[in-house]
Amino acid sequence: MVNHGMVLSALGAVTDPELHYDIVTLNMVRNIAIQGGEVTVDVALTVAGCPLHQRIEQDVTQAVEKLPGVSSVQVRLDVMNDEERRNAFARAFQKSQGQKASAPEAQRPPGREGNLWSPMLGESSETVVLGIASGKGGVGKSTVTANLAVALERLGFRVGVMDMDIYGYSQGRMLGAHGQARANQEQKIIPWNAQGVHVVSMGMFVPDNQAVVWRGPMLGKMMQQFFTDVAWPELDYLLIDLPPGTGDVALDVAQRLPKASLVIVTTPQVVAREVAMRTADVAQRAQQRVLGIIENMSYIPMGGGERMEVFGRGGGEELSKQLDVPLLGQIPLESSVREGGDRGTPVLLSAPDSEAAITFLQVAQKIHAAAHA
């Protein structure tokens, strides 16, 4: 005869596809009712309209129907309230940090209130903190970060870039900054000043182009140090170039920088959009604001308004509709963008009249409007 404990332990093997932890740990199982061989499981999703609800429903059914004595399984889906959702994300975060529960205070991630790594992260701070995320690698997230930073600087704002793409760090090269880290009298790291933008990157700490070996938990440690150990000047915008990745990265940022908004970079390709969707989905479920979508490599300008759409079309627009956030712009694929990045003179400075440069400026304006709406 099947009992409550057997069902619960079977459900312990069902994982939330994005948070990567089991639905029991995440408190997603609200109730289990058993009548003879008929089992009913009430599952609370983290957010209404969760695109992965069918998968969860299917996994729960499969896990429970295998148990001896089970004749039928009914899964009833509901949605968590705000507090339940916060707890679920906190649990996922604690798990992702392993032993962190007993870590010293300074290493704990800041909560929504107090214990912030930097006054920049406080609710009352005027600094807009934007994580630039992508999901899939190679879509041009770092290029977009560097150009947006320069565009915002050109618009008259004080801009910082934190290169958190730890093993793919490239902001120094793209913005034309180099040299080892220097410290001020208080032993705080002085950011590079490149093209008027203040930059901190892993590239300051490793000899030329050496590879960095790192594991997931390092992201948090590095981010903490990049906030606490750097002599950041007053900033209007801090852009964080995030490593590519889906759930774990978005979750990390949501937990550590609840004030930050995300800008998602994708390409017109369906596969890039789908991966970006997963990143955005986790961010939204963690109640982190997604400011908008930037579609990169959208088309090659052929002159006379003609466009060649090498990577297909519609990825950015589709994603913005799915997430109900604005499409901030479509950046063309132009050799001047790549050359600018390789030479350390972003296209906005090396070819200011190019279509890409003009689009970056427009996107920066839209970001400013959206961030202050």
Ligand SMILES: Nc1ncnc2c1ncn2[C@@H]1O[C@H](COP(=O)(O)OP(=O)(O)OP(=O)(O)O)[C@@H](O)[C@H]1O
């Ligand atoms: N709009 C564009 N036009 C031409 N080349 C581009 C454009 N955007 C990016 N690139 C080029 O594509 C390559 C990948 O870009 P980038 O390094 O910015 O991607 P990424 O998403 O940050 O990659 P990763 O996720 O691996 O860090 C670079 O060589 C860059 O110069």
